[in-house]
Amino acid sequence: MRPPESRPKLRHLSALAKIATALSLTGALTACNAIVLHPSGDVAQQQGDLVVASTLLMLLIIVPVMAATAWFAWHYRATNKSAKYDPHWDHSTQLELLIWAAPLLIIICLGALTWVSTHLLDPYRTIGRLDAKTPVAANAKPLEVEVVALDWKWLFIYPEQGIATVNELVVPTNRPLQFKITSANVMNSFYVPAMAGQIYAMPGMETRLHAVMNKAGDSVGFSANYSGAGFSHMRFATHAVADDQFANWVKSVQTGANAGTLDRTVYLQLEKPSEKVPVTRYSAVSPDLYNAIVNMCVQPGKMCASEMMAIDARGGLGKAGIRNVEMLSYDRGGRESVAAANPTAAVQRELAWVRALCAQNPGVVADKSVKAPASMQTLSGAGISEPQAAVSFFARDKEALAAPVSTPAHSSQISRN
DSSP states (O other): OOOGGGTHHHHHHHHHHHHHHHHHHGGGGGGOOOTTTSOSSHHHHHHHHHHHHHHHHHHHHHHHHHHHHHHHHHHTOTTOTTSOOOTTOOOOHHHHHHHHHHHHHHHHHHHHHHHHHHHHTOTTBOOSEEETTEEOOTTOOOEEEEEEEETTEEEEEETTTTEEEESEEEEETTSOEEEEEEESSSOEEEEETTTEEEEEEOBTOOEEEEEOOOSOEEEEEEEOSOOSTTGGGOEEEEEEEOHHHHHHHHHHHHTOTTOEEEOHHHHHHHTSOOSSOOOEEEEEEOTTHHHHHHTTOOSTTOOOHHHHHHHHHTTOOGGGGHHHHHHHOOOTTSOOOHHHHSOOHHHHHHHHHHHHHHTSOTTOBOOOOBOOOSOOOTTTOTTOOOOOHHHHHHHHHHHHHHSOTTSOOOOBOOOOO
8 A cells, every 4th residue: 555645646646637628728719709809890999909008018017026926936945045034124225116116107107098098989979080091081971870778689770761670780881880879778788899899878868889890791799788687688780881782781671571660659569578589670760769769758648858857947847747747757567657658638738838838859869979089199199188077067057056947948968978
């Protein structure tokens, strides 16, 4: 029988076998598609470059520290009798300067890079270039796409073309894209890795995303925020095609024999939870549908959120306006009041009076897009103005305090992601 001293060798062999197995599995990673670092869109490419630059800057500290740790452990091991032993050593000015100055410089560089890139790649900012060598033409008109996150599918409305699709996004290459994004229920996240970073979709609010696709091809978009049982199936095909192919696709949808009209009645059926929904196309769309979705007033007789905010801005309607508050209630379980679901002539007259009182276009969402910078040089920051959110916020507060009660109502505000 072998002595107990020989048994640990088996454990060593077992550990080596585990390490070898783990290393062999890393070979499977070579088949991964690193689309985040090699995307088809210029905005996503700039974001990928930012990730690489930030990682390299951090490695300037991490690698020397890891190397120094290994060197200290080896140099000052117990068996190394030549290493100087000084138990009373407690301070070194040179080491203190190195330990604190190097990370501080890295943090300053990271802060400058992040500040400039954050404002340059603001999803609300219109893009100033198609790629690193091609600026956007002054007369270029972006393709507008209205995106609605549903349970559990994606609705894409093309207002200029008057069509809509479910779980299919088709865009032309080398043309600025402007996405208006909202949700019909819970908060979600719109993400096409080949095009740009993820943007939240929130009910009753609108977020923006400006991007471009530079290469023709197919990719996948999906929900990056858990939203319920069918979340894992919230994926949609994304096709980047040439201009002529996009025009032919639009024409085929507009003249499709099986493509119907997406109006409020059809939308209310589409809004109901469903999973693994196949690609669906609509040859026509009600022009006011998207604004009604944002303002949570697709149902007949439902007061729009912008109308209620306009009433509040004018001081409210008092006790007599309780009915209006009830009509604004958003109940996705189908327990809306009969007056809201089937408005009578009296209710319709009351709504008309309220809308006349508001003196605005009901449901219109304010455009909060930011103009492209004068220069697209990432590190120079030329043409990038200072953040204006706080300034605008306080300016609005001052206007609100100074304005009389009878001031005309403002349209609904949107949320910055």
